[in-house]
Amino acid sequence: MASFWIFSIQLLLLISVASASHFTAGTVRVVPKEKQLNGSIKVDIYFRQTYRSCNHYFGDWRCLNGNCGKISEAKEGVIDSSTNSATNTNAWCETEEVQSRYYPNDDSFDLRKASCCWIPTVNSQGSWRLFTHVDLRERSDNGQANGSPNNAIMTFLRVPSNCPRSYHLMTDDPDGDRVICRYGTILNRECATCNQPQGFELDERNCVLHYRSTSYTGTYGFELVLEDFPRTTISLISTNGTSTQRLPLPSNRNKRSLLFGKQLPFVGATSGPNHVTAGLTTTTAGPTTTTAGPTTTPYQTYPSKPYPTPLSQIPLQFSVLVDSPAPSCTEGEYLPRFVHPTPSHGDHLNAQVNEEFEITVKAVAQYSTVGDIIFTGPLGTTKHRIERGEFYLRWTPTLHQFGDQVPICFIAEAAFSFQQFQSEMRCVWVHVEHAKAHVICNETSMTVELEKAAFKGLDEDHLRLNDPGSTACRLHSNGTHVIGFIPLNECGTMIKEDDENLLFSNEITTFEDVRDIVTRKHLLEVQFSCQYPKRGNVSLGFTVHRDNQTITEKGFGTFTYNFEFYPDINFDTMINPHFYPLDYEVGDKIYMQIDATTSINNTVLFVESCSASPYDNPNYQPTYPIIENGCVQDSTVVLYPPSHNKQFRFSIDAFKFIGLHDQVYISCSVILCEAGNPNTRCSRGCLPTNPIGRRRRSAAIETGAHFISQGPLRLQSTPENKSSVTGLNLNMAFIAGCLLAAIAMICGVMIHKFKRAAVRYQPLSSIEQ
16 A cells, blocks of 8 residues: 555656646847837837647746836737647647836846746756846947847757758847857856757857757757847947947857857767656766766856957747658658748848738648648737648738837648658748838729839839739839739739638739849839638629630631630530639649631631740740640640541640749630641641741631630649549639629738848749649
């Protein structure tokens, strides 16, 4: 009986310890807002923490030094939580509390939050400490209160043990100061145990964490400190008139040394079990004691050469799971790879107050399945799945956030068998500004209005839509605004869907020459969209399917061209127009048929050319040639016997344009000729070279060349589990009878994307799988 009670007590203790092990990550962001005439100042403080569950949030912050102000307003909520945690991986929930505080003066102050305990870590973290030092005194270089380093990182990172990876920590400074990232070194202030993780290397000056390799899989905890230093000597001036100098970092500082002293490395065994989360020992003096797991040595601080005093100190703590080995470390095989239109790491995007801001995130993997993305960003950010591997992140800034620079980070997650894989981490900066563009969502079109004053220095004559080919797609100008009227099925408007909505999007960009395909001066992108619910009361119809084209021409009277897609080689029943746009996977057969209907007997149809383009514009260049001068250009084209002389049947293997475009239109140039006449273009057939000086035709024997088109097709790269059917998206049946005058039209996703200091090609047509 005694042994039973002893076992029960031990079990309760283990359960207690396990339940207490909850901390995964934490950081702070400080944003000075308003300074009053009496010297008081309003500051927004963002406390972001991650625990095992969403029940562990917030709690009190302790004021360690100075006047830590009075909370005037606070809100809290969940940012994101784990959705597909692997076996033996703890779930997580990232939360944020936003406090608006008023400070009676601009002196410095220190905040700290501390508790027990970290989730079990290989480097034996134990308790956790989040220490924040803020100095609000006025800077002599810009006359503003000093802003602390801006930062963000994903809360729970994972990397296969055999795959070296670099994490570019998202850091920036609103004052342009130099930011360094270092390990915490002061026990019980900057860190709880100050144990450096094995197998990682921190580039302090560039804030890059490199994973090299380690003998032990499991979770590693990181306790970092961000510090900002002026680039030249400045003074911090209090409202009472006192001032203090702050010096820049010395240029010859060793990149790997620590400002607070020498860092003693992690000491670990060279062999042992593959998974270690317990049995770790720590020593503070003398030789290390070896146990069943690796041992750790805490940092020790001892005098080093003098270093400048930082302007502020911000905690940045997070966890990295070193996972079991991956079959391959090549991105795009098992590890997800980001593809267009996912923004690049470090991009600066602009959002507008009270306008929905949107980021599209798309990832692919050849052998694993991309099932989700995880993200960190401002409260109110939502995630929406478009299709496999593609998602939207949406957020609407408030007036209170005007002027803020907000970081958003994201990672794609994929699964293969029982393994989970993460992509690289990408982060962007979102600048919140007043609305400079306005979008009106109509029943069959979008109207966008841009304030000229908001885009000074840009030539309004050098702005264009995705596809400016049609006269309906030209931008117009009045004294104050640039205005675009964009039909939902023209001008390169892209159509996407999620479970509930249809999204029509386009963008206005700059160009130097309308004939240009690439540019090195792509200064502005204004993306805009209209979102319509699929289910709703509809008064008008809309279809992306192209109707038959009827033409009247002397000598041939009135005739009609009909261009349709078919599900199979039998060409029995055309695909219902209500199903457009049509979804195909790369490599699928696309079956097409062109018919001519005319009252004139003894005529024959000739297809002179066919090409693929991202837009419904036969003049768009360059296009992908399928048939040219009557000659087949694509090796996958198959011609099928027609049922009569005024019919043309063919197929091609589905492909996808690289980069910008997910949709494809097929356009063909067709001619009707008098049958049997050897002098017609139809009779000459394939001409390997372009006819020079085509002979003047007689109206009695052939028509002019007429362009017909059909689409769009949406092409997807899905190498695994490929279906044997054509893959039509039945959800798009909502388009045919729908859209417009819907119950709630949500309009106006607008993003100003200013390219900074980087040369970037802007291909308007190239091919990405």
